[in-house]
Amino acid sequence: MVTLDKIYHAAFVLKDVVRKTDLIAAPRMSKHNEVYLKTENLQITGSFKVRGAGYKISQLSPEEQAKGVVACSAGNHAQGVALAATKMGIKSTICMPDGAPITKVESTKKLGGEVCLVPGSYDDAHTKAVALQEETGMSLIHPYDDEYVIAGQGTVGLEILEQLPDVDAIVVPIGGGGLISGVALAVKSLRPEVKIYGVQAAGAASMHAAIKNGAYQTLDAASTFADGIAVKTPGENTYEIIKEYVDEIFTVTEDEIAAAILALMEKQKLVTEGAGAVSVAASLFKKLPIRGKKVVCIVSGGNIDVTILSRVITRGLVMSGRKADLTIALEDKPGQLTLVSEIISGCGGNIVSVFHDRSDTNMAISSCFLKLSLETRDQEQIEQIRASLTAAGLQLVSERV
Known part of the structure; x- marks a missing residue:
């Protein structure tokens, strides 16, 4: 089970592994509420994922660490696992879909991970990672549906409460649900009155559909340029935590995400990927009941492929x-x-x-x-x-x- 104590322990373990990212005021992002940005796009690997991966790997036994770790990822989790494993002297093998952005593939290699490109989608990469685990005995580091991974991501929530004690609401991107699960559990345990809102891309709204219909489910397809949250099957553990601790989940369109990326670049001088911008998109396009509130939008990642950045900027210009x-x-x-x-x-x-x-x-x-x-x-x-x-x-x- 994920507990507040486990999240505090993760914060202690990770203090020399990850950055305590800045929480910056963003007055130009809204006229109607006080917006702050939690800049996980400026994390060591350009994403919050290193928190969960680092804590999970730290809790493996010496025997497990000796066998190495394996993971599947479209990019951000891959880099988190590679960095955390390399810091601890552990071998890491990362299965990535062959369509993953080249920048994320190369970054994973530079951080010490051995990359295995798998033809097909994220699900195909996951199947390959499971097969490698069974063949080699390596430990599988799940990107979101693991108690230690969730606890590691929850350290973001602890930092926000320390940086802005009187926060009214926190807006969190959702893919598989690891980040929002950890943040919601941490924040609601300490400040139950703080609202926790999740945001998904409309074309990959697996958790939104599951909560709305009251049943865990898998989408037929996940279609969004926000590859970091293009998840067809949300986590089972994260689904249960979200049901209990998250107030509401909203969706944003591709055009709204593009406009948010452009706004963050122009107004805040921050480069974000699609997944990292969905929280800001929900605020910009007034999807959230936050008027007059003090709001933190978690900018979860900044690893956008430069080859699509120009198209995103063009779409953002049209939208705005x-x-x-x-x-x-x-x-x-x-x-x-x-x-x-x-x-x-x-x-x-x-x-x-x-x-x-x-x-x-x-x-x-x-x-x-x-x-x-x-x-x-x-x-x-x-x-x-x-x-x-x-x-x-x-x-x-x-x-x-």
Whole structure:
């Protein structure tokens, strides 16, 4: 069983293994409540996962440590296990799906882990890890559904109460449920009045569905770019703890996650991965009953693959009204482009690309489609531009804002 005493013991064991990450005020993230960020994205491995992995490995017997450890992970747990094992002089083998971000694979190797890439999904990697455990006698370090792992993650909750004793609510990302289970048990045991809210990606809301339906279950698929929380099967132990200690679970969309990543970069100078940003996304898009409250959002990880970061930024710009694509039907005659440019510049917008399409079969022979990409300030400015173009007699054929 996970107990408060075990979480305190984990904090003692981990004091020389992990960072006590900063809790920073983020006044620019909300006008309606006092937001703080628990920056686990700045943890040693770029994620909170090293806490649970480190505590679990520390509690293995000398005989178990001599045989080594095996784990399965899409990246963050892999790095946590590799670092903790290497610090203790223990061999680690990490099974990762072959589609895992290359940065996480390479980081795991640099931290001393032996990486076994497995074709397929996380579930395939888990099957391989179990097979290796049975073949070699190595100890399997589960990423979330283990009492020692949960206790290690619970040290985040202890730190938050120490850093902000009068906190009203804590918002926690959920994948398999290890982090929120440990945080909720620690915080509710000491401050039962503090609200604990969980957040999942809408395309991988396994724990949300389980709690809503009152039954533990596995999703048919987990679809989200937030790979750190793309979990089809939540933990059985974590499910029971969440039922008892977590107040409510919410979901956020892919676009909302992207907008949160962009907001954290621009307003707080923090790089986060999708899983790490879901707590902030829930706050930004007013999913939570936290108006007027002192709220901590746990930013659980920062290991985003740079190859998708540009796409995430673009999506975030669209979601926040900073980018818009417009298609305008024009008479193909001199002066039309000048008219459009003057209207948009007069509204304060900036045209970054222009494409004249005279080949579309849906338009008159004497017409063209003018396709524009704009940099804008916010949704209000986009609406102003649309209204001004329409008032000038121009026809907006299609738009993406």
